[in-house]
Amino acid sequence: MTETNSGASRDAIEFHYDMPADFFALWLGKSMTYTAARFTRSDMTLDEAQADKINYHLDAAGVEKGHRMLDIGCGWGTLLKSAVELRGAGSAHGLTLSPLQQKYISSLGLPNVSAALESYEHHHPEEPYDSIVSVGAFEHFVKPGMTREERLDVYSELFRRCAEWLTRDGRLSLQTMTWGDAGQVERDMNRIHEIFPESDLPEIAEVVEAAHPHLELMSMENRPEDYGTTLAEWAKGLRANREQAIDIVGEERFKFYLDSCVGGSLLYRRRRFYLCRFVFRRRGR
Template sequence: MTTVSASTTVSASTAVSASTAAAAIRHHYDVGNAFYRLWLDPSLTYSCALPAGPDDTLEAAQERKIDYHVDAVGGARVRSVLDVGCGWGAVLRRLAHGHGVSRIVGLTLSDAQAAHLDAERPPGVEVHTLDWRDYTPAEPFDGIISIGAFEHFARPEDTPAEKIDRYREFFARARDWLRPDGALSLQTIAYANMSREQASAFIQQEIFPAADLPTLAEIAAAAEGVLETRLVRNDRLDYAWTCEQWARRLREHRAEATELVGPDVVARYERYLRQSALGFRMGKICLYRLVFRPYPRTYFGSGT
């Protein structure tokens, strides 16, 4: 596995945006790998799981979620996959060890996550500490998976039109990075029965600064004419369950967590997990799992 730093020449506006996104990601994810190990599952999967029922284990539910996304982009037939926002590499490892994918590329903006992956060295995996806007693949992929990164693409100061433009740029790049029969499996939190102005200032400022959630309408507008939307599902109760599992684990390891990061950080994360679980339960926010495909390049009767 190779870990690569950004060296691409980009426009000033893109560079500022990427720098802001990277700083925001590091604010949250570089608290320390040891801290997250206390309350995430052993794979360090930090996104909504896919529980089979209320008594499921977090470990099984996270593995099921990853397999869901792999199946969404083609399952056993895929040989090359890009993971945009790869975290600590749970999807990358599952692709390498569980599905035998030969070409696996992960993108992250977190130095701590990249260092964790560099130490593990999964077979056939490349990890780039790079914003997706600065990435250019050498050849197309069979599938693209992006879990929990889309929430960081837009900024709080963006207008709805600017947000749609940012999402549309991502969808256009995904289309160009996919083979004609490829697929993008996307998982993102989104606003539901709540506007940006009604969102928690605590989470916006202290947990995920410089980030803003999409709405389903914004996602649909951004994808229109770029990628065909094949599936949309709202699994908000899955994320309520996941946050509750994380909160319980953090409470159980509160003393150890406090030694690692201090009482203020622990209290902040406990508050954030409680608020998030409640938001998903109430339908204020939701969890979308979406599948997109490039539009067909030939049409019946077109002669092309």
Template sequence: MTTVPGRSVPGLDAIGHHHEESAAFHRLLLGPTMAYSGGYWEDGEGLTETLDEAQERKLDRFVELAGAAGARRVLDVGCGWGAMLNRLTVVHGVEQAVGLTLSHAQEQFIAGFGNPRISARVESWEHHTTRDPYDAAFCVNAPGGVVPGAPSSYELAGRHPAFFGTVGALLRPGARFVLHTVTASGRPVGEQRLADLAFLRRTGLGDGSVPRLYELARAADGLFDVVEIVDERDALARACRAWLERLAQCRDMAVVLSGEEAVARVERGLRVFVSTLEDAYFSNLRITLARR
């Protein structure tokens, strides 16, 4: 997969070397929605059996929180394989949905929808400008979108005001911004946890770019009003478990598509997320903001 020069595409995105290979692996892992940011399961529902509905329910809830149904223009920062763009335009009547990604594979995949209401571009958030402000924006579990490839926590903290400032400038006053992000809320204790976090850093899956809530709150202060903050660590942990189950069911095919090393890396990354979320080292905050 080609990436924007000088930037690494984090996490699961680093799978596959070209468009078809990468898209095929992700479809295998994630199911037809190709969303990879969690889902809302109801009690008693099977993890893999209900994966697609759970992910769609989550997207719909986000649309509701952002007041995006029927909107003219909506931005999705870190749009992945276009699940939200699709849902916005096909189900929720949005006229124009714009997605930003760092992945050419994702851009090409989304172009393949042939949906004139959707445009996805390979562009980092800090380069995106518009003369026509958006009516709503999302950034759904795209940690690299907040702090791409930043090496130290000092530099990371410096990126947050720029991120909120940029998104704020793209929105009309009163517009909502729904941000879903993994945050760190615990202290890393024990050799296993330290090794797991080092693994996430090495593979670009997280940790190095995982913010703390106060950093986000400080950066958004004065630009946005806080509507709601909810910790959805359970919803993301369940999704990671569902993806692990799916991967176990089709592992041979995944290895053919992407190789043993890549598959093992994804498995370990998902397991680390399950354990860090379930014992509350990581949170997954859904933060709904309104542009002042």
């Protein structure tokens, strides 16, 4: 039976993410992390800032030795690997809609790490999780054109599931792009839907409102400059490896990713988009 999702379809996810891992390795840095880093010092390298982001989410989600962790939208498995190798997690399971990402993670053969080609809407864990992380996936959970009520219904169902899956003291660490200072006309003209088909950004207020019945908000930070700097670093990496990148994906796709990084960096620096990190814990503790 074909799975249907409230947000981006498998085809839409594959359009943006299903490029060979060798291509992304040219410009994402050592962590192979295709989400905003966390630049807490002005002299940080991209790799240092990505390591800071990874540690932030592991700390926020309370990942400890022996814990079970779920990563919703796990990318190429960096957080899964880090949870096991850096924090001693007993198991780290990832969900992705990208066949190439799932295949890549499986090929690593990491102990206690697994990944499934599955939407969170079709996930049914056998045991509760101590920690849940989701970094850069929330943007794909609703489609353009949905009403605010429809969007809130989708987001609320996600948070309901997370609360149900978490242990009594469990935590969720969530990182997502959100709409920023852009007005409606500017939003309508924005190319975000061309870059990420069948996807749309949330408002900060929508995230908080949808989570409130199910999860307690512990903290939030809004750091669009993190994505502005990350995208600028990725653009440098793409330019530095232009010939190799074109050999792998072709000139048209190379230009697509480079333009997305350059344009996106400017929009984040102008705060048209925000980059938010939310930390929640289960209610009824």
